[in-house]
Amino acid sequence: MPQPSDVHVNALLSAVSVAFLQDQSKFIADIVFPRVQVAKQSDHYATYPRGDFLRSSMRRRAPGAAAAEATYVVSKDQYYCDVWALAKPIDEQETANQDDSYDARRDTTEFLTLNELITREVEWGAAFFTTGKWTGSSTATDLVGGTDFTQWNDVTSDPVGDLAVQCEAVETTTGFWPTDLTVTRPVWRALRNHPDILSRISGGSTSGSPALVTRELVATLFEIERVNVAAGVRNTAQEGATDAFGYILGKHALLTYRPATAGRLVPSAGYTFVWNGYIGMEEGRRVLEHEQPVRHSDLIEIEATWGHKVVSAPLGVFFSGAVA
Numbered sequence: 228m229p230q231p232s233d234v235h236v237n238a239l240l241s242a243v244s245v246a247f248l249q250d251q252s253k254f255i256a257d258i259v260f261p262r263v264q265v266a267k268q269s270d271h272y273a274t275y276p277r278g279d280f281l282r283s284s285m286r287r288r289a290p291g292a293a294a295a296e297a298t299y300v301v302s303k304d305q306y307y308c309d310v311w312a313l314a315k316p317i318d319e320q321e322t323a324n325q326d327d328s329y330d331a332r333r334d335t336t337e338f339l340t341l342n343e344l345i346t347r348e349v350e351w352g353a354a355f356f357t358t359g360k361w362t363g364s365s366t367a368t369d370l371v372g373g374t375d376f377t378q379w380n381d382v383t384s385d386p387v388g389d390l391a392v393q394c395e396a397v398e399t400t401t402g403f404w405p406t407d408l409t410v411t412r413p414v415w416r417a418l419r420n421h422p423d424i425l426s427r428i429s430g431g432s433t434s435g436s437p438a439l440v441t442r443e444l445v446a447t448l449f450e451i452e453r454v455n456v457a458a459g460v461r462n463t464a465q466e467g468a469t470d471a472f473g474y475i476l477g478k479h480a481l482l483t484y485r486p487a488t489a490g491r492l493v494p495s496a497g498y499t500f501v502w503n504g505y506i507g508m509e510e511g512r513r514v515l516e517h518e519q520p521v522r523h524s525d526l527i528e529i530e531a532t533w534g535h536k537v538v539s540a541p542l543g544v545f546f547s548g549a550v551a
Contacts, residue, residue: 253460255457259351260355261486271303271304273301273303275492308532311533312530332527336527343529354537360545363482370544380417405451405544407482411477420440428448484543495539496537500534514530
């Protein structure tokens, strides 16, 4: 009687494999603020004080008199794009012995690309999604859940009112109404299930089908353009240690203003500067392959360059610990 191993030899399936490649839509580092393509790794950009542009300086002019005069100050600030890189070797023995269903170069490129997305999200969070960065709130400081406002997972909280007050605070001191609310998955879960939001979206009805809560509807309710949900996950454990998985950006929320496109005399809460003047950089990243004759392998490398920068702190409000 033939055994299973006599009639079939296990091989890699060509249609199925298992790898935890997160969808790129979970990452928000490229969508919250405009990306500014720059030719140099560092340079200056002009800044204008909002006080000069929001002052009423016109005066009545008597016949024959000169017009009242006003002026504004032009200052400069600086950006800098760091260069990040990660590589993985592919041994010649591995590629020579691989089956048709296995593609070491493709898999390595996917592995490195995901790592770049995670790293960029972590750095975005360090630049924008933390305390001590923003001054646009009604208190000109960060708002702390449980102290400055009732955390939004509490049914007695008032997220609609909280956002309205802070939108007005930004507009009062800048002349611009915020456009974006960026939250993490736990915060979005609390918002989309909040009784006040459900009631407003369903028109107060408590019968019939449950309300379908979308980001677009909640954005309309908050009178802003977009609700961005960050859901990227990373493992913070070092290689060899016990895995420690979690959302990259915690349980916070960030209210900001961003223009449709970056340009002269255009304010924005923040920018991501991308150095595309670096040879081969398209959209701030490139994938390279290097021969390693001594190691009898090829080295696949991903290289990326960016500079996350708060350019107008009064155009942002940070809600620290938006949910418990």
